[in-house]
Amino acid sequence: MLIAGIVIILILLLGLSLYNGLIRKRNAVDNAFHSIDVMLRKRYDLIPMLVDTVKGYMNHEKEVLTRLTELRQAVIAAPMAMNQRVETDNSMMQLFSGVMVSAENYPELKASENFLRLQGAINETEEQLAASRRFFNAAVNDYHDAIGTFPSAIVAGMMKLKRISYFTIDDDKKERPDIKLS
Template sequence: MEIIFLIIGLIVLAAIIIISIKNRLIGLKNKVEYANGAVDAMFKQRYNLIPNLVATVKQYMQHESTLLERLVQLRSQAQSPGITDSQKNELNGQLDQAIKSFNISVENYPDLKASEQFSRLQASLNECEGQLAAARRTYNATVMNYNNAIEMFPTSIFASQMNYQRKEMITATQTEQQNPNVTNLF
C-alpha cells in the first residue's frame, strides 16, 4: 500500500514539475511577444511622427528632398504587411540612419530650427527614440531569458517538444557599429 502511495506521489510530483516547466516556457514566449509588441508600438509612434516632421520641414529643406523622400519610403516599407521581424529590424535600422542624417541636415537651416512646430516635433521624435531604445533593450533582455530557457537542460527537452525556436535579438547594423566621423559634420 505504501509503495502505491509512493508511486502515485512520484507521478504527481513529476506531473507538477512538467507542468511548471511548460508553463514557464509559455510565460517566457509570451513575454517575448509582449516585448516585441512594445517595440512595434514605438516604431508605429515614430512612423506617425515622420509624416508630420516631413510636412513641416519640406518648405525649408528644398535641397534635401531626397532625404525626406527616403524617410517616407523607409517608413512605408517598414509598415508593409507580411514582412518578417528580421526585415522589419533591417528597415528600422536604415530608418535610424536616415533620421540621424536628417538631424544633421537640420543644422543648415536656422529658420527651421527656430520654428516652434518643428521644435515640438523634434522633441517628440527624440523622446520616441529614447523610448524605442528602452523598448529594444527590454526586448533583447526578454529574448535572452527565453533563448536561455529553451537551450538549457531540462527545459530544452520540453521546448523542442513544443517546437520553440530561438528568437533573434535586435542588433545594430554594420553602419551603426562604426564610429561616426564628426569632422564631416562641420
Template sequence: MLTALLVLLAIVLFVGLYAAGVYNGLVRYRNWIQESWAQIDVQLKRRHDLIPNLVETVKGYMKYEQETLEKVIAMRNRLVAGSPEERMEADNQLTGALRQLFALAENYPDLKANENFLRLQEELTTTENKIAYARQLYNKTVAEYNIRRETFPANLFAGMFGFARVEPLSIPEGEREAPQVRFD
C-alpha cells in the same frame, strides 16, 4: 508491491507536475516576448505617424534637399509590413535617414528655430529613446526565455513542447563602428 506502485505513481505525478510547471513557465516567457515585441511595434508606429508632420514642416525650408526627404519617406513606408527582422532592418535605415535629415537642418537657421520643427524633433527623440528601451526589454526577455529553455532539466521538456530558440535583436554590421568626428 503496493508500496512500489505508490512510489511509481508519486514519481509519475511529480514528473507530470514538473513538466506542467516548465511548460507554463515557457508559455509565460513566450508571451512576454510577444508583449515586448508589441511595445517595439507601438513605438515604431508612433514614429511612423510623426514623420509625415516632420517632413511637411521641413519641406518649406529645404527645397533643395528633396532626395533626403524622399529617403525618409521611403524608409518610413517600409516599416509597415514584413517580418520583425525586416521591420527592424527598415527601422535601422530610417534612423540613419532621420539623422541625415537633422544634420541637414543645421544648414537652415530658420528651420532650427521653427517651433513645430523643434517640437517634432523632440517627440522623435523621445520616441527613439522609447524604441531603444523597448529593444532592451525585448532582448532581456528573449535572453531569459532562452536561458530557461536551454537549462537542465527544462531543456528536456522544451523540445517536446515545441519551444524554439528566439533570436535577440542585434545591431547591423555597418552600424557597429563609432562615427567619425572631424573638425576641418
C-alpha cells in the same frame, strides 16, 4: 505500485510547471516585441511631421524626403518579418538622421517652433524605443536561459521551442538623430 504512481504524478506536475513557465516566458517575449512595435509606429508617425516641417526650408534634400516617405508607406502597408522590419527601420533612421543633420544648415528651420517640438518628440520616442528594446532583449535572455538549461530544456525540446534573435542594431547604424535638449 503506489510509489511508482506518486513518482509519475510528481513527474507530470514538474513537466506541467516547466511547460507553463516556458509558455509564460515566450509570452513575455511576444509582449516585449509588441511594445517595440508600438514605439516603432510612433516613430513612423513622426515622419510625415518631419517632412511637413522641413520641406518648406530644405531645397537639396527633396529626394531623401521622398525616399523616407516611401519607406514609411512600405512598412505600414504590409506586415514584415522581424529581420526585414529591423532592416527597413534602420534604413529609415539613417535617412532620418541625415535630415536632422542637414537641418543644421538652415538656421530659420532650426529656430522654428515646429522643428523644436519635433526634435523633442523624436528624442522622447527614441528613449522609449530604447527602453522597449532593452525589455525585449531581457525577455529573450530569460527565455534563452529557460530553453537552454536542465530540466526545462527537455520540455522546450519537446515543444520545439527555438532561439529568438536579440533586437540589435548594427554599429554603423546605431546613430541617433543629433538632438539637443531644449
